[in-house]
Amino acid sequence: MQDNDIQPTNIESRSRDRRGAEEIALLISDLIASGEIGPDRRIGTERELARRFGVTRNLLRGALSMLEESGTIRREKGRNGGTFLNDKRLERDLSSIVGLPQLLKAQGMVAGTRVIRTALTEADALVANQLAIDIGDYIFEITRIRLGNGLPISLEHMVLPADRFPGLLDKPLGGSLYELLASDYSVKPLEATERIEVRPAEPSESQILSVSTGSPLFYVTRITKDVDGQPFELSHDLFRTDRVLIYVKSFGSN
Known part of the structure; x- marks a missing residue:
């Protein structure tokens, strides 16, 4: 044969x-x-x-x-x-810092991202104070839609100091930003302070997130610091309340 x-x-x-x-x-x-x-x-x-x-x-x-x-x-x-x-809700634990794609994958969902805007601008007084930089310093702005199983989960608006991440906007921004910053800039998140509110969706937000105007959204403001205690990310995220469950683990003192 x-x-x-x-x-x-x-x-x-x-x-x-x-x-x-x-x-x-x-x-x-x-x-x-x-x-x-x-x-x-x-x-x-x-x-x-x-x-x-x-x-x-x-x-x-x-x-x-x-x-x-x-x-x-x-x-x-x-x-x-x-x-x-599957229509299950994403569970987001604020007790740990985990990128959304990793979180979606761990819960059996397909992660997707659409980058809808990037820009190089100058920091105003509020942003400069939150990122510990000078007024007028250059910053990167990145706005993305996060998808779970093909459907919108959140709308992210991130601000980062441009001098720490040269060339960032030329890199692929569809995955985990934390993984990208760790691999390309050796910057890893150690601490994040997040403030959570519930507010109604504005017309432009409702169109992007496929909800009715006025629908309740989780509004999360986050400042993330690196291992040296230096803030490197200011983020304003809107989450659909019907697709995301937010919780925090608490521990008693001995």
Whole structure:
């Protein structure tokens, strides 16, 4: 028998199928994160999805099983069945400093980001005081929408001192900013002070977050300091109250 006549073993075939399923699962996750599929919470039947991705239904089932195990989707049978995105709320513990993408992934959700504005501006008196810089110093402003399973969770507006992070706006800003600052600038968060309020959504915010004007939003103001106690981030975040649960762990004294 020639080499080109050798047929794959069952183990090789299963391994190839698993790799194929992982690729399809990753593709579906990317489309969910971008908001391209699933805006109505239903992402289609097996037949529809298999046709869309040009794969067999067996291979698609493997991909959907992976996403179901991670908690990203659920599958329902019956006349009105199909594949649906899970509607669970993100739990955010203010007792620890964790980037939102890492938090979403840990809770079985697909993280996504849309950067809607970046700018180089000058610090006014309030920003200068909060970041311990001089009035008129250059600052970076970054505004992003955070998505969970393709749906908006929060609207972030971040301010950082430009002289500490040269070239920041030229870097990919779709992931965790803390991971980016740690890897490229050796700056790690040690302490964050956060103030939480509830306020109604303004018209521009309601459009971005897909809520009605006047809907309650968590408004979180955060100042983050590095290991030397120097503030490096001022952030104003708006969270949808129907998609995020905020809690704090407290400990008694001995």
